[in-house]
Amino acid sequence: MNVRAHFFSALAGGLVAALLVAWLLRPDVVVPSHTIPVVSTEPALYWADRADPSRPMPELPAFGVDFRQAARRTTMAVVHVDARVDGRDRATVKALFNREDNSGNLGGQGSGVIYRPDGYIITNYHVVEATDNITVTTDDRRRYSAEIVGVEPKTDLAVLKINAENLPYLKSANSDDAEPGQWVLAVGSPLGLTSTVTAGIISAKGRNLSLLRDPDAIESFIQTDAAVNPGNSGGPLVDADGQLLGINTAIASRTGLFQGYSFAIPINLVSRIVDDIIEYGSFRRALMGVEISTLTAADIERLNLSDRSEGVVVDAIFPGGAAEQGGLLVDDLIVAVDGRVIRDLPELTEIIGRGRPGDRLLVAVIRDNKSRELTIDLQAADE
Incomplete structure (x- = not known):
């Protein structure tokens, strides 16, 4: 078949396809429903289903989550914190806040969250550090003078108190x-x-x-x-x-x-910290009495550890501390506490930080490539 024959064959096919489309688009032609998807007139409520077009649409994936209710609930319990420094040496506090208003007063601004309906508010220590005058503004634009109940610089937390009742507050997740x-x-x-x-x-x-x-x-x-x-x-x-x-x-x-x-x-x-501050005025911290660090490749080689790549190494034991009394030794590898796997230093410090003096921890360690469990009774930081 020559080139001309190919050309006319293609042309004829195109004409037939065009005529078929034109015929399908005629207003008096009825096309069977199973050949065209059914589109609902109510978006996001129903989806096309040849067996049952009224069947409800399946649940949206995670990216379709609606945050409006969570946002409304949260903003009601969030406050604006305005911390001012009136009577301090300007050179001392300027580096803390790096801010100066038109009146010449140094200060900083931050946020806070209402923790209890009777006016207790959580914020960061660095927001209110070294301040003389703290003003809290609620979501409904009421302004309150706030006092510092207590602070814990080692976790960057502070608790404020305003004279108010029946405030909206947030429930805590786990x-x-x-x-x-x-x-x-x-x-x-x-x-x-x-x-x-x-x-x-x-x-x-x-x-x-x-x-x-x-x-x-x-x-x-x-x-x-x-x-x-x-x-x-x-x-x-x-x-x-x-x-x-x-x-x-x-x-x-x-x-x-x-x-x-x-x-x-x-x-x-x-x-854990805020409840102590509200009840006692300060955080009653518990200690294990050790110096610890995250397991490194050098530790693995030095201690000849087999099949271990995570955990926390005991670097030093404080005399008379909870660790010494519980039988913990230098170079022990802590791999779990109360059944919770310990992979690195932050996980262990958080667990200890959440403990109370007198709490008993069941600590799983690797010593000489053998597993063992020890009982550690946490001590108060001032013991």
Whole structure:
């Protein structure tokens, strides 16, 4: 067949296809329903199904979660914290806040979350550090003078009290159950913009950023990609139901503004500290009496560990401390506490930080490549 024959054959096929389409589009032609998908006149309520067109649409995937109720519930319990420095040496406090208003007063701004309906509020220690005058503004724009009930610099937490009753507050979630990939909201006053809500997911847990300078500081942050900026500090991180998961504290940034990662103190640790501050005025911390560090490749080689890549190494034992009394030794590898697997230092410091003096921990260790369990009774920090 020559080229001309191919051309006319293709032309004829195209004409037949065009005539068929034109005939199908005639207004008097009825096309069987099974050849065209059924489209509902009520979007997002029904989907096309040849057997039953009225069958309800399946549940939306995770990205279709509606955060409106969680946002409404959370913003009602979030406050704006304005911390002023009136009577201090300006050179001393300017580095803390790096901010000066038109009246010449130094100060800083942050957020807080109402913890109890009788006026107790959680925020970050660094928000109210060295301040003389603290004003709290609620979501309905009422302003209150606030006093500091107590602080815990080693976890960057502070508790404020305002003279108010029947305030909206947030119920706490179980931060131990939080998982990477879970939706979360961050709420606060970034850059002075009050009642701001941002969404993201949990990126990781148990992060230690070495932000707090004290050698026995407790850092075990929840990492998220919800946008957090200066002014968000002290505000809540909540789950998709509006339950409190943590207190937003820091961002990873080279510019001072959000660049993809933010960090929150888990609420299980926060509640332990805040409840003590409210009841006693300070955090009654329990200690194990050890110096510890995350297992490294050098430790694995030095201790000749087989089939072990995670855990916490005991570097030193304090005389008379809980660890010594419980039989813990230098170079023991702690791999679990009360059945919870310990992978690195932040996980263990959080567990100890949440303990109370007198609490008994069942500690699983590897010693000379053999497993054993020890009972450690935590001691008060002042013992």
